[in-house]
Amino acid sequence: MIWAILKRDVVLLLGGGRRGGALLPILFFLAVAMLYPFAVGPDAQLLARTGGGVVWVAALLAAILPLDRLVEPDLEAGFFDQWALRGLAEEWICAIRILAHWLCFAVPLMLATPIAAVLLGLSGEQLLTLELGLLAGTPGLAALGVAVAAVTAGLRGGAALAGLLILPLAVPLLIFGAGSLSTGGEGGLALTGAASLVLVALSPFAAGAALRAARE
Amino acid sequence: MNASHAYLRATDIACRRGERLLFARLSLAVEAGEVLHLAGANGIGKSSLMRILAGLMRPFSGEVEREGAMALLDERPALDTHLPLGRALDFWREVDATPAERLDTVLAAVGLQDLLDVPVRYLSTGQRKRAALARTIAQGSPIWLLDEPLNGLDTASVAVVEKLVAQHCADGGVCVLASHQPVAVPGLKRLELAEFVV
Numbered sequence: 001m002i003w004a005i006l007k008r009d010v011v012l013l014l015g016g017g018r019r020g021g022a023l024l025p026i027l028f029f030l031a032v033a034m035l036y037p038f039a040v041g042p043d044a045q046l047l048a049r050t051g052g053g054v055v056w057v058a059a060l061l062a063a064i065l066p067l068d069r070l071v072e073p074d075l076e077a078g079f080f081d082q083w084a085l086r087g088l089a090e091e092w093i094c095a096i097r098i099l100a101h102w103l104c105f106a107v108p109l110m111l112a113t114p115i116a117a118v119l120l121g122l123s124g125e126q127l128l129t130l131e132l133g134l135l136a137g138t139p140g141l142a143a144l145g146v147a148v149a150a151v152t153a154g155l156r157g158g159a160a161l162a163g164l165l166i167l168p169l170a171v172p173l174l175i176f177g178a179g180s181l182s183t184g185g186e187g188g189l190a191l192t193g194a195a196s197l198v199l200v201a202l203s204p205f206a207a208g209a210a211l212r213a214a215r216e
Numbered sequence: 217m218n219a220s221h222a223y224l225r226a227t228d229i230a231c232r233r234g235e236r237l238l239f240a241r242l243s244l245a246v247e248a249g250e251v252l253h254l255a256g257a258n259g260i261g262k263s264s265l266m267r268i269l270a271g272l273m274r275p276f277s278g279e280v281e282r283e284g285a286m287a288l289l290d291e292r293p294a295l296d297t298h299l300p301l302g303r304a305l306d307f308w309r310e311v312d313a314t315p316a317e318r319l320d321t322v323l324a325a326v327g328l329q330d331l332l333d334v335p336v337r338y339l340s341t342g343q344r345k346r347a348a349l350a351r352t353i354a355q356g357s358p359i360w361l362l363d364e365p366l367n368g369l370d371t372a373s374v375a376v377v378e379k380l381v382a383q384h385c386a387d388g389g390v391c392v393l394a395s396h397q398p399v400a401v402p403g404l405k406r407l408e409l410a411e412f413v414v
Contacts, residue, residue: 078292
């Protein structure tokens, strides 16, 4: 049963659905990485020093794009009520959706990061730290995305509000994640992972509570 | 489908939406083999009562007791509209671990077996209603909660739904059916929601 729901979530989020697929956030992410050198000029040193941070900001902005199709369409179509009727806790459904969202958003993002690194002239070492940081941080970002999408589902202008809500909440991930680049140390990565785990642990409950409250 | 122990009882239910008390002091009991028709005009609170019975909404006061799993049909089909009907129903078949033969039988009963390749969004209102009905019935739950199952159906389909409900109750199932239209099922109990409006 869990498997069937995860399978449907992944297929729906990857694409084929009515609101674009997983490709759009990735293209957006690469577009930001491509625009940055145009804006600051072709100074290789400057790019190499700041490029990692730009990748993090781009990843955060790209995470806003899929928010409106994470929860709202299924809530509208009555899927959540049908799951509740079968005794499936909203928390479970949201945990599954976090995993699906991570698979469909973070994995392609990490695959696209080497391309962004080339565009920004990052070194191999920086790329490795960047990828490790994203690996540690994106689960938290995915969890945050589902929680925020659940809170704003059904609201008028919910999509815009979701974007505004997720950015400040993602600041710890950004600080530790991008910070690990300048120090090159493991401390930043560990803190990113810790912040990420807290978000992963709390988000299913926040999202579940939001969905139940929306029923009343 | 042995469901002879199923029942659905509600005692002293009151329902508030916003500042308005829709109805109060409503009690009902539907035992195995019985079908209850919730009747009343639009907006009187039929759907709210259905959601309370389904456990999706908390009543303002009172409580609901039930024995047996529930299946709910409301105005939202909960089928992926971009998928062909067959695959959209397959999702719920997997979730509910429904035997494929049961789904096939239900689809034949509601006359959708030839539309399985058609994406759900191309189905007409009536066809979509029947698809949602197939999903609800194939679930195999002893308690059926059908909220306006006859909306958008033609006369022939209405007769099919009435027959399916009668069959379900003959097998010892429980059914609550909310509709503003008349329903013809043998042994039908009727509850006028208007009597409980405050």
